[in-house]
Amino acid sequence: MADSTVSKFKLWVFAVSAAAVSACGDAPAPxxxxxxxxxxxxxxxxxxxxKTEIVGRTRASEDVxxxxxxxxxxxxxxxxxGDDVTAGDxxxxxxxxxxxxxxxxxxxxLKQAVASRDVAVMNWERGRRLLPDGMISAQDxxxxxxxxxxxxxxxxxAEAAVQAAELQLSYTKVYAPISGRISHSKVSTGDIITPQSEMANLVQLQPMWVNFQVPEKGLITAQQNFSKAEQREVKITDIVMRLRLPNGTMFDEIGHIDFVGNRVDAATGTLPVRATFKNDxxxxxxxxFVTLVIESPITESALLIxxxxxxxxxxxxxxxxxNEQDEVQKRIVKLGDRFGVEWRVLGGLKDGERIVVEGLQKIRPGIKVNPVEQEVVPFKEDEQS
Structure with missing residues (x-):
């Protein structure tokens, strides 16, 4: 009886052990x-x-x-x-x-001089008639x-003296030489005015000039680009100049370059250039102080990110x-100008390569990621900063 009980106990232990082993075998892997x-x-x-942005300064087209x-x-x-005046006022x-x-x-x-001349002429005429008869000498x-x-x-x-006196008298009335906006008066009624006394200032506001400086490096690049443009029959006057005012708004009128200096300033390494804008x-x-947004006369292909x-x-x-295996690689890039919310890539990337734009804080070089494509929004020219 005892042997039978022991055998049953062993069979039960074996069954439990087998079930446990079976249960361990069916457990899911991590x-x-x-x-x-x-x-x-x-x-x-x-x-x-x-496009290029350069700071410039406005200047009156005439400043008298x-x-x-x-x-x-x-x-x-x-x-x-402070009022506007017209030439001749x-x-x-x-x-x-x-x-x-x-x-x-x-x-x-003058009258005295004319009388003296008339008498001298009459005497000369009389002498001319008497000379052939020998009634006056050749010396006379x-x-x-x-x-x-x-x-x-x-x-x-005497006539010249009269003209000079008339001119001096005309100077007693001072007229506006050009149309423009007058400054405050620098003299008052009753003041004794002397020659070359500054009395007021007059500026012409239409058109308005904007002076700016082009650095040496930018100048060479611009000349190279313009050489390409000349091959397409594009002139310097075709370069579009837009203007951002000090409050950040864009000026309505479009300007054009009307002057380029003939030498680079040795002290500053810049070339003076001027643009003109309508200022009706x-x-x-x-x-x-304004910002000039200069647009190139030609279009070109650019790699953007x-x-x-x-x-x-x-x-x-x-x-x-x-890469093709969705592994992260760090890539040093050379960037150019900004166009809207994108950078122009000058080196370090190729067209079609995938780059991470969101989730950068979760990755590091060498790890594999799950990429989700972002929809590409086409670049618009008017979005350039």
Whole structure:
């Protein structure tokens, strides 16, 4: 009986052990770690119009300093300070009394000179008739001729003096030489004005000039690009100039280059260039700092990537690239200008390569990832910064 009980116990232990072994064999294997998901984009080639931004300063197309050319007491000012005036408008009037008296005196001198000339001419005519009969000597005739010529010169001199007096009298009224906006008056009624006294300033606001400087490096690049443009019959006047005002808004008018300097400044290494803009509304004033957005006259192909994909460390700017096995590689890149939300790639990438744009904090070089394609938004020219 005891042996039978022991045998049953052994069979039960064996069955339990077998069940346990069977249960261990059916247990699921540990799952592998999930791959990090990242958003990827593809480096793509687009046709772009290269643009450059340069800071410039506005300048009036005409800037005139109004000065007196005579001395006298200022009688009146005939304009409203800060107002727009038209060429020929009366601005100032200086007391003309002294200059009227001088003119009257010169007229009297002229009359005297004319009378002397007329007498000399009559005497010369009389002597010319008497000379053949020997009634006057040749020497006397020479004196009559000299007198005639001298008095004739005296008339010319007196006429010139009259003209000079008239000119001086005209200077008592100061007129606007150009149309433009007048400054505040720098003299007051009753002041004694002296020659070359600065009385006011007048600026022409239409058109408006914008002066800027092109660095040496940019100049060579621009010349090379323009040489390509010349092969396509493109002129420098075809370069489109847009203007960003100090408040960040874009100016409505489009400008064009109308002057390029003939030498590079040795001190600054820059070339002076000027653009002209219509300013019908007179929104721009001289002296403003503005940003010129210069568009190239030709289009070209460029490799573009999203700005979100670009990182930077001590080695420079880099992106995370995925190979065919979806493994992450760090790639140093050389970047050019920005176009909207994209960078132009000058080196380090090829068209069609995949780059990580989101999830960069979860990856490192060498690991494998689960890539999710991002929809590519076509670049628009008006998005360039």
């Amino acid at each position: 799952q592998q770690a999930m791959l990090p998901s990242v958003i990827v984009n593809t480096a793509h080639t687009e046709e772009i119009t290269p 300093v109004i000065k007196s050319q005579i001395q006298g007491q200022l009688l009146q000012r005939s304009f409203i300070e 009366l601005l100032f009037e200086i007391d003309p009394a002294t200059y009227k008296a001088e003119l009257a005196q010169q007229h009297a001198v 005739m020479d004196e009559l001729t000299s007198r005639k010529l001298t008095t004739a010169a005296g008339v010319v001199q 509304d007179k929104l721009m004033l001289p002296g403003l 999203p700005q979100a994909a670009v990182q930077e460390d001590q080695q420079g700017r880099f992106v995370m690239v995925l």
